[in-house]
Amino acid sequence: MSPHDDDLGRWQDDPVFRALTGPASGDELAGEAEALAAFRAAVPLRSRRQYAGRLGIGGSALGIAIALSGGVAAAYSGSLPTPVQRVTYDVGSWAGVPAPQHHHHKLLVAGDHGSSPTPTASRSTFITPSPHTVSVIATLTPSPASSWHHSAAAGSKVKSRSKASRSASPTASSTPTATPTPTPAVTPTTTPTPTPTPTVTAAPLPASITITLGSSRVTSGGTVSVLGHLATSTGAPVASTRVWLLERITGEDAVTQVAMGLTGADGSITLTSPVLSHNARFRLAAAHRLRSASLGVVVVPTVSAGVTAQGTSYSVRVSTSGGNAGDTVALEQRSNGRWQQVSTAALDGSGGATFSVPIPPKHDVHYRVILSRTQAHASAQASFVAPPE
Amino acid sequence: MLDDALRRARSGDESGFLELWRALQPRLLRYLRVHNGEGFEDIAAETWLQIVRDLPNFIGTADGFRGWLFTIARHRAIDASRARATRPVIALADVNAGGPAASAPSAENVAMERLSTDQALSMVATLPAEQAELVALRVIAGLDVSAVAEMVGKTPGAVRVSVHRGLRALSRDPRIQSEVI
Numbered sequence: 389m390s391p392h393d394d395d396l397g398r399w400q401d402d403p404v405f406r407a408l409t410g411p412a413s414g415d416e417l418a419g420e421a422e423a424l425a426a427f428r429a430a431v432p433l434r435s436r437r438q439y440a441g442r443l444g445i446g447g448s449a450l451g452i453a454i455a456l457s458g459g460v461a462a463a464y465s466g467s468l469p470t471p472v473q474r475v476t477y478d479v480g481s482w483a484g485v486p487a488p489q490h491h492h493h494k495l496l497v498a499g500d501h502g503s504s505p506t507p508t509a510s511r512s513t514f515i516t517p518s519p520h521t522v523s524v525i526a527t528l529t530p531s532p533a534s535s536w537h538h539s540a541a542a543g544s545k546v547k548s549r550s551k552a553s554r555s556a557s558p559t560a561s562s563t564p565t566a567t568p569t570p571t572p573a574v575t576p577t578t579t580p581t582p583t584p585t586p587t588v589t590a591a592p593l594p595a596s597i598t599i600t601l602g603s604s605r606v607t608s609g610g611t612v613s614v615l616g617h618l619a620t621s622t623g624a625p626v627a628s629t630r631v632w633l634l635e636r637i638t639g640e641d642a643v644t645q646v647a648m649g650l651t652g653a654d655g656s657i658t659l660t661s662p663v664l665s666h667n668a669r670f671r672l673a674a675a676h677r678l679r680s681a682s683l684g685v686v687v688v689p690t691v692s693a694g695v696t697a698q699g700t701s702y703s704v705r706v707s708t709s710g711g712n713a714g715d716t717v718a719l720e721q722r723s724n725g726r727w728q729q730v731s732t733a734a735l736d737g738s739g740g741a742t743f744s745v746p747i748p749p750k751h752d753v754h755y756r757v758i759l760s761r762t763q764a765h766a767s768a769q770a771s772f773v774a775p776p777e
Numbered sequence: 778m779l780d781d782a783l784r785r786a787r788s789g790d791e792s793g794f795l796e797l798w799r800a801l802q803p804r805l806l807r808y809l810r811v812h813n814g815e816g817f818e819d820i821a822a823e824t825w826l827q828i829v830r831d832l833p834n835f836i837g838t839a840d841g842f843r844g845w846l847f848t849i850a851r852h853r854a855i856d857a858s859r860a861r862a863t864r865p866v867i868a869l870a871d872v873n874a875g876g877p878a879a880s881a882p883s884a885e886n887v888a889m890e891r892l893s894t895d896q897a898l899s900m901v902a903t904l905p906a907e908q909a910e911l912v913a914l915r916v917i918a919g920l921d922v923s924a925v926a927e928m929v930g931k932t933p934g935a936v937r938v939s940v941h942r943g944l945r946a947l948s949r950d951p952r953i954q955s956e957v958i
Contacts, residue, residue, distance in 0.1 A: 415800060
């Protein structure tokens with residue numbers, strides 16, 4: 389099957405369609421190593437499970453351990469009995485199950501306290517335990533029963549071999565503390581140096597970021613204010629959090645980070661664009677991969693016309709600010725209440741153009757020059773009057 | 778093309794599995810972003826865990842595998858949505874959020890490359906939920922009409938019409954104009 393067979397052919401050139409089906413980014417393929425590790429781990433596990441099945445023991449427990457969902461496993465793995473948790477770790481580290489530790493706590497600190505000098509962006513998907521990493525996730529509802537939450541088997545074409553079994557309940561020795569402790573003393577079993585002393589900050593998690601432009605049109609050479617607001621999923625403001633302003637010049641692929649600031653106590657932030665001489669789109673970005681919608685700003689050039697008599701005609705010098713060499717300027721004359729195009733010219737290297745119009749014999753003649761809209765800017769115009777001799 | 782990779786993966790060959798993963802993981806992430814938004818990477822990871830666990834028992838072609846993958850993902854996404862509604866979780870601040878400003882540009886530059894697709898996914902998510910999912914399954918996941926129809930319990934004709942209406946609505950979105958940022 390072609391992914392886009394039959395009736396989707398007409399959409400192949402649609403920009404949204406193209407964007408949706410575009411090539412994978414490095415970000416999207418970032419979890420390859422973890423995926424491969426899970427695949428490798430599954431092979432011996434399958435063998436073990438088959439072996440256990442022949443012996444009639446242990447199969448269900450192993451199945452349960454693997455079936456824990458990543459978020460659930462990460463949040464609730466402290467509830468697992470150590471042997472089960474260790475098996476989970478064999479395969480489930482890919483889904484965020486930390487390695488078993490002697491001290492079980494409901495709070496785990498996500499952070500690299502080891503050798504990496506520059507922490508990379510946090511990825512909630514794969515918290516891979518290592519001697520250099522201590523992972524902490526806080527949860528409010530440590531229900532042992534829900535630790536065994538198992539999603540309904542979705543693959544109808546597959547014989548499900550793992551069923552949740554409550555027989556594998558946590559033992560007394562591994563029963564976790566029921567109430568999350570705000571300041572846990574985390575002591576990894578394999579302690580690297582230096583000993584981590586994590587600081588847990590239960591900062592609100594930003595879930596949405598909005599963007600508002602001070603203006604959607606700006607005179608060439610001007611700037612625009614960009615207002616943003618960062619909020620949690622419940623709408624509460626997220627303060628003191630970095631927000632970046634991203635700019636993409638229309639017609640270009642590159643996106644540039646042009647400003648950065650911290651949100652205020654009310655979660656809002658105001659950033660200022662750089663000087664604009666070209667249409668652009670702006671987007672706000674924050675941690676946790678939050679991206680606002682993108683909004684466009686149209687640059688409006690300024691146009692002026694100077695008229696100078698030269699014999700029997702006027703020389704009309706058109707000057708622009710924000711126009712680019714090659715842009716088209718049209719000269720129109722008002723006649724019988726309607727505008728009629730007289731001539732066109734291309735802007736020169738200085739952003740100007742010159743026309744010549746006759747000096748009228750009796751009455752004023754009204755003209756206007758129009759700089760056509762381009763990908764870089766909006767249209768703009770200027771009017772002038774050619775007086776009689 | 779993926780049939781051979783699937784065959785090899787089923788027999789335990791790592792290169793076969795990676796070929797499948799590389800081909801389908803980006804689409805899986807995009808689909809889950811439209812479906813769930815929050816926690817989509819976790820759901821994708823869970824989906825692949827189930828895949829690698831049950832792969833030896835899978836019988837079918839690469840097309841069937843694609844449908845199987847997205848069926849699992851869809852069910853897990855639905856489960857996650859329900860769980861999220863009933864199980865509040867306090868998440869910690871992004872460990873990178875308070876990092877030095879000097880480290881920001883490189884990370885952001887990576888993200889910037891994704892803006893076009895990000896914008897498109899956001900737009901799909903603005904469609905009515907049912908229509909958004911049909912577009913996601915049909916266009917992003919790359920499932921054929923009959924597979925999508927079976928998955929969501931609709932007729933192929935209804936799927937086809939809904940997807941086309943959704944794509945047409947997206948193409949007329951004023952934010953698009955001549956391009957997608």
